[in-house]
Amino acid sequence: MPELPEVETVRRALDARLRGRVVCGVAVGRPTFYRRPPAVALKALEGGRVAGWRRRGKYLLLDLEGRGSVVFHLGMSGRLTIGKDGPHARLSFRAGDDEIFFHDARRFGRVGGPLPALGPEPLDPGFDASVLRAVLRGRSAPVKALLMDQRLIAGLGNIYASEALHLAGVRPARAGGSLTRAETASLAAACRRVLELGVSLGGSTLDDESFLDPLGRPGRMQERVKVYGRRACGTCGGPVRDTRRPIGGRSSPHCPRCQS
DNA sequence: ACGAGTACCTGGCAGC
DNA sequence: TGCTGCCAGGTACTCG
Structure with missing residues (x-):
């Protein structure tokens, strides 16, 4: 899950x-x-020259010289690949010698539209304990639901939360709101650490096909996952449990021994 | 403002 | 073996 x-x-x-290349053949x-x-x-895509790709939370922004940017979201099954067609390709375009495909089996992905x-950003230097404290303060919702709320913090999903x-x-x-100052500081640092680790390992590929980079390479974060x-x-080594009630409609694996 | 619930979608898998 | 039905999850929406 991206x-x-x-x-x-x-x-x-x-x-x-793709930087510097001109997009054509949008289909x-x-x-x-x-x-x-x-x-x-x-x-905007057709005929645009790629100024670069940026990221904001889980969104990708393709900047096109003089034309603004096009927003991409991979949803939960979306993949962008270089030169690999497939049965779930929803969009394709050429850029120089490469053909780029947006695949999305479950059709949750998006191209275009405004960035919400x-x-x-939890990896920005300004993200620290006080920022997280402002997010959690006075809130009665489960801390995990707050971590996964993109309006509050951008980029965490079920795995990294x-x-x-x-x-x-x-x-x-x-x-x-029940977290102590020490717990909040620890959690802010933990968010940074797991995300930095994930980036450095090229993401997590939990089962064979769940995530592959644009060149088809799996990540290695799954080797370091703890719960x-x-x-x-x-x-x-104790048993991983789920919460009795789903949080935000999602499973919430945790270790009752290591987590209080 | 906040929290909870649900729809959207379909591959994969559990259960029969 | 083949069928059914349910689950996974990110976002956007509604409702109280």
Whole structure:
């Protein structure tokens, strides 16, 4: 599932490869996206020169010289590949000698449209304990739901939120406002650490096909995961449990021994 | 403003 | 073996 580290991995590959090239041959596949790319976005793409690829939270922005930028979101099954067609290709375009495909089996991905308002970037230097404290203060919602709310903090999904909470020793169901100063500081640092680790390892590929970079390479973060998708805690070896009630409709794996 | 719930979509898998 | 049905998850929406 593409979260911040996976999206950043994609960004780096595309930025290195496509910068300075002119986009042409934009083609929308059939069936297309659940939300069809706006015509204005397709028009901006066609004939535009790539100034670079940026990332904001889990969003990718393709900057085109003199034409603004086109927003991409991978949803949960989206992939951008260099030169690899497939049955779920929703959009394709050429850039120099390469053909780029946007694949999306489950059709949650998006191309075009505005970038929504997003919370701070957890890997920005300004993201510290006081920023997280302002996010959690007075909130009764589970801390994990708050970590995954993109309007509050940009980039964490179920995997990295679960891992950050485990590293910080905080249970996912705890009310956001119940964290002590020390726990909040620990959690802010944990968010940074798991995301930095994820980026440095090229993202997480939990099962064979779940995430591959644009050149088809898997990530290695799954080797370092402590709770997500595991039966036994990677720290103490005890059983990984889920919360009785789903948080934000999602599973919330945690270790009752390591997390309080 | 906040928290909870649900729709969207479909590959993959559990259960029969 | 083949069928059914449910789950996964990020975002956007509604409702109280």
